[in-house]
Amino acid sequence: MDWEMNNVVDLLRPHGVIPVVVAETVDHGIDIGEALLAGGLPVAEVTFRTPAAPEILAALVARGDLLVGAGTVTTPAQVDVAADIGAAFLVSPGLTESVADRARERGIPLVPGAATATEVQRARELGFTTLKFFPAEASGGLPAVRALAAPFGDVTFIPTGGIGPDSFADYLADPAVAAVGGSWMLPREAVLARDRDAITRLTAATVARVARPTP
Numbered sequence: 001m002d003w004e005m006n007n008v009v010d011l012l013r014p015h016g017v018i019p020v021v022v023a024e025t026v027d028h029g030i031d032i033g034e035a036l037l038a039g040g041l042p043v044a045e046v047t048f049r050t051p052a053a054p055e056i057l058a059a060l061v062a063r064g065d066l067l068v069g070a071g072t073v074t075t076p077a078q079v080d081v082a083a084d085i086g087a088a089f090l091v092s093p094g095l096t097e098s099v100a101d102r103a104r105e106r107g108i109p110l111v112p113g114a115a116t117a118t119e120v121q122r123a124r125e126l127g128f129t130t131l132k133f134f135p136a137e138a139s140g141g142l143p144a145v146r147a148l149a150a151p152f153g154d155v156t157f158i159p160t161g162g163i164g165p166d167s168f169a170d171y172l173a174d175p176a177v178a179a180v181g182g183s184w185m186l187p188r189e190a191v192l193a194r195d196r197d198a199i200t201r202l203t204a205a206t207v208a209r210v211a212r213p214t215p
Contacts (some may be wrong), residue, residue: 016210029056039203076102137162151178
């Protein structure tokens with residue numbers, strides 16, 4: 001299915017890591033975007049967890065030098081907001097047909113969440129083969145990803161939740177993993193202090209350790 005977004009893998013796999021952005025103000029969001037770019041990671045998933053999320057999403061999309069997606073998308077209305085702004089992709093913690101249908105109508109790639117074999121199988125029935133494995137560490141971590149990948153060889157995963165600087169490279173070394181999501185390069189204290197240098201350093205350190213498995 002062309003819409004499904006097999007092409008979302010092409011968008012995200014080259015980056016390896018998808019920074020999950022939770023920011024309270026537009027200024028904080030802009031700081032994050034500039035620091036991610038400076039650190040060599042031009043991608044951001046702006047989550048709908050704060051009231052400022054739509055404005056932050058719009059500000060980062062307007063830059064034109066970041067691959068910007070919307071995260072924590074749980075309603076069709078949020079799909080519309082993200083699509084109207086120009087988000088490149090959507091990420092959801094789970095999968096509902098109403099969100100999937102609206103994303104299909106708007107022609108915007110959606111990465112739905114799944115954590116069990118039943119959820120993966122249902123997602124495949126709806127045409128999805130790139131799934132967010134969430135919450136990753138609480139759901140069994142890398143061993144669980146490998147267990148799910150065995151019967152679903154056409155599915156690739158974007159594990160997110162509880163992954164940090166000491167574990168993300170292990171996930172990326174597995175061929176079933178398209179990318180990982182996380183916020184370890186965006187510590188809350190650095191975001192609130194608008195410490196771009198700290199975020200840039202953490203981002204650059206992450207980028208230096210990104211390694212993709214050989215096809």
